[in-house]
Amino acid sequence: MCSRGRQAVTEFRQLDLLEDLKRTPPVKKAEATRNVLDLGNEALFAPPCAGGSRLEGRLHYAEKLLAAMGGSPAGWEYTGVVTDAGKAGSKCACEHPIRFEYHWKHTDGRTLITGSVCVEALPGIGEGIVLRMREDLERLNCERKEAARKAKLASEEKTVMECRDRILDRLKERFPRGHRLHHEEVSGWLGADDYGARETYRYWLGLVRASLRLKTPRGQVARLRGIAESLERVDGA
Ligand SMILES: [Zn+2]
Numbered sequence: 085m086c087s088r089g090r091q092a093v094t095e096f097r098q099l100d101l102l103e104d105l106k107r108t109p110p111v112k113k114a115e116a117t118r119n120v121l122d123l124g125n126e127a128l129f130a131p132p133c134a135g136g137s138r139l140e141g142r143l144h145y146a147e148k149l150l151a152a153m154g155g156s157p158a159g160w161e162y163t164g165v166v167t168d169a170g171k172a173g174s175k176c177a178c179e180h181p182i183r184f185e186y187h188w189k190h191t192d193g194r195t196l197i198t199g200s201v202c203v204e205a206l207p208g209i210g211e212g213i214v215l216r217m218r219e220d221l222e223r224l225n226c227e228r229k230e231a232a233r234k235a236k237l238a239s240e241e242k243t244v245m246e247c248r249d250r251i252l253d254r255l256k257e258r259f260p261r262g263h264r265l266h267h268e269e270v271s272g273w274l275g276a277d278d279y280g281a282r283e284t285y286r287y288w289l290g291l292v293r294a295s296l297r298l299k300t301p302r303g304q305v306a307r308l309r310g311i312a313e314s315l316e317r318v319d320g321a
Contacts, residue, residue: 087181145178145202152177152196157208159191166220168228178202184224186217240301247308249293257283288315 133275153160165187176182182199189195200217203209256263262285265278274282288311295307 105212124269142201142205145176145180146205146207149176149178149198149202154194157206161189161191162195162203162213162217163189164216164220166217166224168224176202181214184221186220237301240305244296244301244304244308247305247312248292248296249279251308251312251315254312255285255288258315258318262286 086158093105101215112194139173147243150157165183167187169183169185173181174185176199177196178198182200184200185199186203187195189199198213200221203217204214259280259281262281262283265282266289267276291311292308295304295311298304
């Protein structure tokens with residue numbers, strides 16, 4: 085092992101990562117795909133050649149990263165920006181496939197994109213930076229989950245509105261007189277037939293409105309579908 089490799093091992097021990105490695109069994113590929121979002125780049129990490137140990141893998145890539153940095157991490161600063169390359173993935177400066185890209189900048193203006201795993205084994209990298217990178221990944225994951233939750237909610241609400249509009253159209257078709265009387269300004273008393281037609285329309289409208297007050301979009305859609313089915317079973321007027 086070259087002197088740089090030995091130095092890397094020393095740093096490695098300081099960070100207690102070697103102990104971590106011994107405790108964690110290697111991640112299988114299928115599992116890695118499933119876990120990649122929560123584990124970050126760790127899940128994609130593998131030794132450079134079959135049969136190599138994970139420690140050897142880390143040192144191999146740490147050395148390649150060090151070379152990409154021009155031989156030393158001095159002058160390089162992690163900018164605090166981490167981006168998600170998505171399923172297509174990206175590549176660390178050490179050439180290892182990654183999903184989450186950590187952006188680095190040198191005082192002379194050069195820039196680099198790295199993963200997180202090889203950086204942890206890089207000589208001269210403090211624990212503070214490693215922790216910051218992990219925190220930034222966690223924050224990115226929180227933001228991603230929040231965005232996914234909002235998108236799901238918006239799509240559910242859209243389904244509710246489509247369901248509601250279909251029923252309202254159908255109500256108008258089935259009870260045209262009631263619909264007209266409900267929307268018209270009616271002066272004076274209505275005859276019994278008109279009154280009945282308007283109240284029938286309003287009864288169904290009331291059911292639709294009540295279903296929209298249910299707590300979840302899912303419940304709302306289920307109730308609206310039930311109403312639509314019942315609506316087909318009654319006589320129109
Ligand atoms: Zn790397």
